Amino acid sequence: MNKAIGKTGVVSALGAMSGTSLDGVDAAVVRTDGHDITGFGESRYRAYSEAERVVIAAGFGKWSGDAVTAAAAVVEAAHLEVLNGFDAVDLIGFHGQTLAHAPRMQGTLQVGDGAVLAEALGLPVVWDFRSADVELGGEGAPLAPFFHHACARYAGMTEPVAFLNLGGVGNLTWVDPSCARPEAEGALLAFDTGPANAPLNDLMQARLGKAYDEGGKLAARGTVEQGALELFLAEPFFAKMPPKSLDRNDFAEMVALVGELGDADAAATLTAMCAAGVAEAMQHCPTPPARVLVTGGGRHNPVLMQMLKVSLDCSVVAVEAVGLDGDMLEAQAFGYLAVRVARGLPTSCPGTTGVRAAVGGGTVSMPSVRRG
């Protein structure tokens, strides 16, 4: 237990996330006692510049060396910029930027030093959320599911529901909100669904110099190439039972699968691959959820949302339908998890990462001089 946060009572946690799509840093405040959410606060977004994106992307897939050091410096500087100036915050949950993720081999690497941020911001910083889970045999991801459980209860749900995050990579959380504790057996099943926006973003960058297919406009003009889609679904990842997680670039070769296609058909096919991965994933849900609540940038893509509506046997809506903010959910998640770490509560369990037993990851770094 961390003295600065105490054992009980509601605190304001500022979470920060730099996701695999590399668009920028999200930062948002959540109020919680580590179990229940009592409210949400201010949020901010700080986009990466093209130059920053290039430096971070050069570190993808690397575990050490100059490219990793340079990426870490960019990540830290961008976070310092966005995290400065939030009012009345008790602690920070800093996810950092995943550069490489191979849980059964080298491990998992999120860059950005939480101790540096703690010193500069004058606040306790919780960071390195994934390593402990990996060390205990877990996938180290996804970690948002404990937060999704709290969100479902905050939104007053009682029936099983699924959260679908569509960032660079997709991940699905099936939640039974009637279970009071997220680590209880049967409360959660979570895993990565496959690539979401990352291959499409890569195609847009390589062919058109654009960061993403805004509004799905390019995909809307194309036709899905069924042969490429079948090859995609034949990937061993889809036959694997959960738990399972992905590195951002595990499916980078999908862009080559659509290499012969025109721009619009290639975009339509990569968009369909994301939806098809989710449809495969739904088969693993312990019971069919009444609805899928979509979060992350992919919910802004109407072509992708339409494909999901056609291929899933339940209602598919953006998380805003239950009063949540789909652009900030991951940042809020790491604020929430930070409070759990500081209070010695678990942040993952066998149903979310395949870890042997419920475990709380994370390092707490205290500043030598506390702000405020």
Ligand SMILES: Nc1ncnc2c1ncn2[C@@H]1O[C@H](COP(=O)(O)OP(=O)(O)OP(=O)(O)O)[C@@H](O)[C@H]1O
């Ligand atoms: N208006 C839009 N139209 C189409 N796609 C969009 C739109 N807005 C965002 N996106 C997609 O969503 C992506 C950003 O999603 P998000 O911020 O959820 O990703 P992330 O948090 O970086 O990823 P991850 O969840 O994998 O860590 C963009 O890169 C883009 O592909």
Ligand SMILES: CC(=O)N[C@H]1[C@@H]2OC[C@@H](O2)[C@@H](O)[C@@H]1O[C@H](C)C(=O)O
């Ligand atoms: C290793 C890593 O950073 N994984 C991310 C990534 O982005 C989406 C998906 O793959 C998910 O597993 C995870 O992020 C979310 C926030 C999570 O841990 O729940």
